[in-house]
Amino acid sequence: MDLKGWQDILLQSLSVGVIMQDADGVIFHCNPAAELLLGRSRREIERSGAIFQRDYSFREDGAIYPEHFYPANMVFKTGRAVRDVSIRVLRPDYSVGWLRVSAAPVALEDGSGDSGGSGGRQLHGVITMLYDMTDQKQMEIDMLRRNDELSQRFSTHTIKLELALDQLELAVNASNTGLWDWDLLTDKVSYSLNWKSQLGYADHEIGDCISEWKERLHPDDRDWLLEAMHGYRQKPAGSLENEYRMRHRNGSYRWMLSRAMAIRNSDGTSVRILGSHIDITERKLAEQSLLRLTQELRDVSRELARVEEAERRRFVQELHDTIGAGLTALSINMTIMRNQLSLRSLEDMESRLNDSISLLDETTDATRHLMAELRPPVLDDYGLAAAIRWQADVFAERNELNVSVDINGLEGRLEPEAEISLFRIVQSALTNISKHAAASDVDIVLNAADGKTTLTITDNGVGFCTDTLAKYKINPTWGLVSMRERAEAVGGSLSIHSSVGYGTTVVVKLESKR
Structure with missing residues (x-):
């Protein structure tokens, strides 16, 4: 070629x-x-x-x-x-x-x-x-377009950031939030004007030393708080949040909610800690007042329960001594009258007299049942376990349901107030089941161990959605409120677990008192 x-x-x-x-x-x-x-x-x-x-x-x-x-x-x-x-x-x-x-x-x-x-x-x-050079040119065009987009986004984000910073500054000032910045390398702290004013000081009256903070801590808070801060410096994870008291310029102590976040270098060592604190004195005072009121309400509720039971016992005694005794005497007299009437007279009055005696017997039984409901003698005589079994048998017979009772570890008697509260909770729970649950089986379990008593009442009824109650702020029924108050009145707690189609479980927990 x-x-x-x-x-x-x-x-x-x-x-x-x-x-x-x-x-x-x-x-x-x-x-x-x-x-x-x-x-x-x-x-x-x-x-x-x-x-x-x-x-x-x-x-x-x-x-x-x-x-x-x-x-x-x-x-x-x-x-x-x-x-x-x-x-x-x-x-x-x-x-x-x-x-x-x-x-x-x-x-x-x-x-x-x-x-x-x-x-x-x-x-x-x-x-x-x-x-x-089509591919190369397209890449250049794409890069220019991407650069324009990034520049535009950067400008937009810059504007948003500046706006957010302005809003943050307004929010910090409006919420009276104090800010501080602790440089761990120089041990200098920058305190914001709000931080100082929360303690009653002007900007120039507080320096940049960490001692400005330490020296104003309440004596009861200083040791544990400094230990918590030291531990956070050594192993910073997430944020550190604490509530403590600081001395105001006027000598009073103010409650502060403090939040801190560590900034670490490349080897994980903390180099700065940024934080804020908010004066929550009014909230803490309100919380303390609420706790006092809650305790007072519990004491009142406990006293009301005691008075109620005392009144029930007195009323039962009155029924027994007056109406019960009268009904018994009347029944005896009518029986004697029937035996003493002549044969001829008996033939004329037998039907009416027998009806009267039957009605009298029914009234006597109803009175005895009412007395048992008001204050079951089995609770006073034999204790909580026997009373729960008796109540379960009565409920099962009356509602044609299967009721099982399982009692473990209960030796001897609980404190009388605790016994009556647990018994009344069982009664209320069974009443709710008969009215609303459409259940066929009920399980009652009472466990006592390690100084704690747990009562569990479970049914296989229709159940209900507890989340719906919370979401729509639906108030619970009086029965549920009464059960919870009875539990809290004796220092216990009550929780309810339920879902639609899977029944309901009521759990009561309290410290055993004997």
Whole structure:
């Protein structure tokens, strides 16, 4: 194969487009890469006589590329090479391509000595090289677009940050929040104006030492608080939150809610601690007042329960001594009267007398049942376990339900107030089950161990959604309130667990008192 053959093979295999023009500007050769980059066949390119189509070639700013500035035309005009010109082309299939174009003159010695602007060399043609830079250009466009987006987002976030800082400053001032910044490397602390004013001081009256904080701590809070701060400095995790008292300028102590966050360096060592504190004295006083009122209410509730039980016991005794005794005497008298009547008279009055005696017996039974409900003698005589079993049997018979009772670890008697409270809670729970649960089985479990007593009442009824009660702020029924108050009156707690379709469980816990 001769040299020309090798040259043809090289041109055909190049990924760079190559277009050759003679001295008159006529295109006489273009390789396959040029056809692909321009989107036209060799015949179409040679027939058009132009490498680029006038209305489909554009500059980087989007304007139509002027023909006289085409690289090949510039070479024909100046005789000098033109390199790395960017041209965007719109191909016949409407695809867009970016080309980097270079054109070089083909000049030979003419031997005439006339340079003709080309240094004594005669221009025989121009070779134009086309390099595909579409992907590169698209990346540049994408990067510019992304840069614009990031710049816009940065500007937006900067504006938002400035606004947030302004709002934060307003919020801090409005909420009277004191800020502090402790540099652990220099042991200097920067206290904000609000921090100082919360303690009654002007800005210039408190320095930048940590002792300004330590010396004003309440004696009862100082040791544990300094220990907590030391531990947080050594192993900072999350934030540190504490409530403590600080001495005001007037000598009183104010309650502070403090929150702190450590800033660590690359090796995890704390270098700064930033924090805030808010004066919560009014809240703490309200909490203490509420605790006192709660305790007073519990004492009142306990006394009311005691008085109620005393009244029940007195009323039962009155029923027994008056109505009960009278009914018994009346029953005896009517029985004697029936036995003493003549046979003839008995025939006339037997039916009416028997009805009266039956009614009297029913009234006597009802009175005894009422007395048992008011104050079951089994509770006084035999204790809580026997009373719960008795109540379960009565409830099961009356409502035709399966009631099981399981009592473990209860030895001896509990404190009378605790026994009656637990018994009344069982009664209330069973009443609620009969009214609302539509249950078929009820389990009552009483466990006593390690000085604690736990009462659990479970049914397999329809249940209810406790979350709904909380979400819509639905008040619980009086029965639930009464059970909870009875538990709290003896120092216990009551919780209710229920869900629709899965029954309800009532759990009472209290310290065993004997």
